[in-house]
Amino acid sequence: MAxxxxxxxxxxxxxxxxxxxxxxxxxxxLWRNNPIFRQVLGICSTLAVTxxxxxxxxxxxxxxxxxxxxxxxVSLLRRFxxxxxxxxxxxxxxAFYVIVIDLVLKAYWPEMSTSLGPYVGLIITNCIVMGRCExxxxxxxxxxxxxxxxxxxxxxxxxxxxxxxxxxxxxxxTFMGYPVPYFSGPHWDKWIIMVAPPGAFFxxxxxxxxxxxxxxxxxQKGK
Amino acid sequence: MVAKWWFPVAFMFVVSAFFSSxxxxxARFTDERVEANKDLAFEKAVLTVLPGLLQEGESRLExxxxxxDRVGPPDEQSAGACVLRDAGQxxxxxxxxxxxxxWAPIKGVVGLKSDRRTITAIAFYEQNETPGLGAQITTAExxxxxxxxxxxxEGKPISFKQPGSALGANEVHAVTGATQTSTRLEKxxxxxxxxxxxxxxxAGGSNRAQ
Numbered sequence: 001m002a003x004x005x006x007x008x009x010x011x012x013x014x015x016x017x018x019x020x021x022x023x024x025x026x027x028x029x030l031w032r033n034n035p036i037f038r039q040v041l042g043i044c045s046t047l048a049v050t051x052x053x054x055x056x057x058x059x060x061x062x063x064x065x066x067x068x069x070x071x072x073x074v075s076l077l078r079r080f081x082x083x084x085x086x087x088x089x090x091x092x093x094x095a096f097y098v099i100v101i102d103l104v105l106k107a108y109w110p111e112m113s114t115s116l117g118p119y120v121g122l123i124i125t126n127c128i129v130m131g132r133c134e135x136x137x138x139x140x141x142x143x144x145x146x147x148x149x150x151x152x153x154x155x156x157x158x159x160x161x162x163x164x165x166x167x168x169x170x171x172x173x174t175f176m177g178y179p180v181p182y183f184s185g186p187h188w189d190k191w192i193i194m195v196a197p198p199g200a201f202f203x204x205x206x207x208x209x210x211x212x213x214x215x216x217x218x219x220q221k222g223k
Numbered sequence: 224m225v226a227k228w229w230f231p232v233a234f235m236f237v238v239s240a241f242f243s244s245x246x247x248x249x250a251r252f253t254d255e256r257v258e259a260n261k262d263l264a265f266e267k268a269v270l271t272v273l274p275g276l277l278q279e280g281e282s283r284l285e286x287x288x289x290x291x292d293r294v295g296p297p298d299e300q301s302a303g304a305c306v307l308r309d310a311g312q313x314x315x316x317x318x319x320x321x322x323x324x325x326w327a328p329i330k331g332v333v334g335l336k337s338d339r340r341t342i343t344a345i346a347f348y349e350q351n352e353t354p355g356l357g358a359q360i361t362t363a364e365x366x367x368x369x370x371x372x373x374x375x376x377e378g379k380p381i382s383f384k385q386p387g388s389a390l391g392a393n394e395v396h397a398v399t400g401a402t403q404t405s406t407r408l409e410k411x412x413x414x415x416x417x418x419x420x421x422x423x424x425x426a427g428g429s430n431r432a433q
Contacts, residue, residue: 051355077238082231089238096242100249107253110260115354118326172355192400195355 022147029151031215035128036159037208038215042128046160047200049119053176056164058105058112059119060157064150066097067129071149074137081138090133091124098123128156159211163203171195264348265332266290269317272334272344273307302422304335313337318419322411325403327351329360329411333369339423340376345369345412357404368395380416383409 035041049059073093074081081089102120105113113120123129136148168174171194173184182188193199267286270277276289294305297319305317316335321328329350334343345366352358359365374380375393383397383405384390397405 049354051353055354080234082234085231085235088235092239092242096246099246103246103249103253103257106260107256110257110264114264114349114351115358118351168355192356196400 021144025144025147026151029148029153030155030158033152034155034159034211035131035152036156036204037211039128039131040208041131042126042156043204045119045122045126046156046163046204047197048122049116050160050164050200050203051167051171051195053161053164053168055116055119056160058116059123060153060160062098062101062120062123063126063128063156064153065101066094066123067132067153068146068149070094070097070129071132071137072142072146074133075140075142075145078138086138087130087134090130090137094129094133095124128152159207163200163207166203166207167194167199171199263287265319265330268332268346268348269294269305269319271346272317272332273305273315274334274343276307302419304419305332315343318415320411320415322407322414324350324352324407324411325357325401326353329404329408331411333412333415335374339420340374342369342372342374342381352404353401357398357401359398359401360404360408365396365398374416374420380413380420381409 029035033039036043036046045059045063050056070090070093074090077089077093098121101123102113105116105120132145132149132152137145140148165175168176169180169183170191173180173188173190191199194203263283263286267277270286270290273294276293277286281289294307294317297303297305300306301313301316303319305319306313307315307317314337316337316339318333318335319330320333321330323329327350329347329352331345331347331350333345335341336343347361347366350358350361352360372381372395373392380393382391382394384394386396386399388396390396397409
C-alpha cells in the first residue's frame with residue numbers, strides 16, 4: 001500500500017475562491033488525484049468486491065455515504081480533537097457511519113445485506129476513508145471536507161464499476177446478473193479466473209496502466 | 224482546557240458515548256425488523272422447496288401467513304423437518320440443513336416428497352460464499368439440478384460430480400471454480416440427510432408414509 005497521501009492542500013474558503021476551489025476538488029477526486037490509480041488507496045476492497053457489478057455498486061454507495069459524512073464530521077470536530085488521539089476519533093466516526101449502513105441494509109434490504117456479507121463492515125478498514133479524513137478532514141472546513149470526501153468516493157466508484165464490469169462480463173458473461181449477447185453464448189469460454197481473486201489483480205493492473213498513461217500524456221501536453 | 228492532561232481521555236469518552244448511544248438507539252429501533260427478516264428468510268426457503276406453495280411477487284406478510292397456516296415450524300415427530308400436509312396426509316417434508324461453508328455457515332432447506340427419498344427442491348437462506356463462485360449455489364443453475372433426484376438408501380445420500388460428467392439418480396454437478404464450497408455443501412447435505420434418515424427407524428417412525 002502506498003503510504004504517500006496527497007496532502008490535498010489547504011483550501012481557502014473565501015467566497016470568491018469557492019467556485020474554482022470546488023471545481024478543483026471535483027477534478028482532483030475524480031481524475032488528477034484519483035484514489036485508486038493515483039493515491040493507490042483502498043486496493044483491498046477493489047480486489048475483493050469487484051467480481052459482481054451489483055455488489056460493487058451498493059458497496060460504492062456505502063462508501064460515498066461514509067466517506068463524505070465521516071470526513072465532514074472529522075472536520076467539525078477538528079478544533080477540539082487532541083492531536084494524539086485523532087486517529088482513534090476518526091476510526092470511531094467511520095465505524096459509526098458504517099454500522100448505520102449495515103443496520104439499514106439488514107433491516108430494509110436483507111437480500112443485499114446477505115449477498116454483500118462482510119464487505120460492508122470492511123468499509124471501516126478502507127484506507128481511502130482514513131486517508132481523506134487525515135488529509136482533508138483535519139485541516140479544512142466541513143463543506144470542503146464533505147465535497148472532497150464525496151468526489152474521492154466517486155472517483156473510486158467509477159474505477160471500481162469499470163473493473164467490475166470487465167470481470168463480470170469476461171468471467172460470467174453477464175452484466176448486473178443479466179446475460180450479455182456473445183459473452184454468455186457458446187462462443188465465449190467463460191474465464192473463471194476473472195471472477196476469482198487473481199482476475200482482480202490483472203484487471204486492476206491493466207486499468208491503472210491505461211489511466212496512468214493517459215494522465216502522463218495530459219501532463220506532457222499541459223507543459 | 225484543551226491542553227490539560229485529562230482532556231484527551233474525557234474527549235474520547237464523550238465522543239464514544241455520543242456515537243455509541245446513537246448506534247444503540249438505532250439498533251434497538253431496527254432490531255425487530257432484522258429478526259423478522261431472518262425468520263422470514265427461513266420461512267421463504269421452506270415454502271420454496273415445498274411443492275406448489277410459493278407464488279411470484281408475494282409480499283412478506285403473505286409469505287409469513289402461508290407459512291404459519293400451511294406448514295408451521297419444524298417438529299419432533301418428523302425428526303426436525305417442517306411438514307406439509309394435505310387432508311391429514313403428509314405431502315412433503317422440508318428438512319433444514321446447516322453447516323460450515325468456505326467462509327461462513329451455510330443454512331438451507333431440502334424438500335423431500337412423502338417417500339422421504341425424492342428431492343423436491345433445495346433453497347439456501349444464509350450463506351457468505353465467494354460472490355460469483357461459491358455463491359453460485361443459490362442460483363437456479365445449481366439448485367434446479369435437485370428436483371427429482373432420488374436420495375440413495377445406501378452410502379452417500381447425494382454425490383457431487385465434476386461439471387460435465389454424466390449423472391446418476393442421486394448425483395448433481397458441483398459448482399465450477401468453487402471446489403471448497405461444493406465439498407463442504409455436499410457434506411452438509413449428506414450429514415443432515417443421513418442423520419434424519421437414521422431417526423426413522425421402523426420402531427420410532429410413527430407416521431411413516433411408505
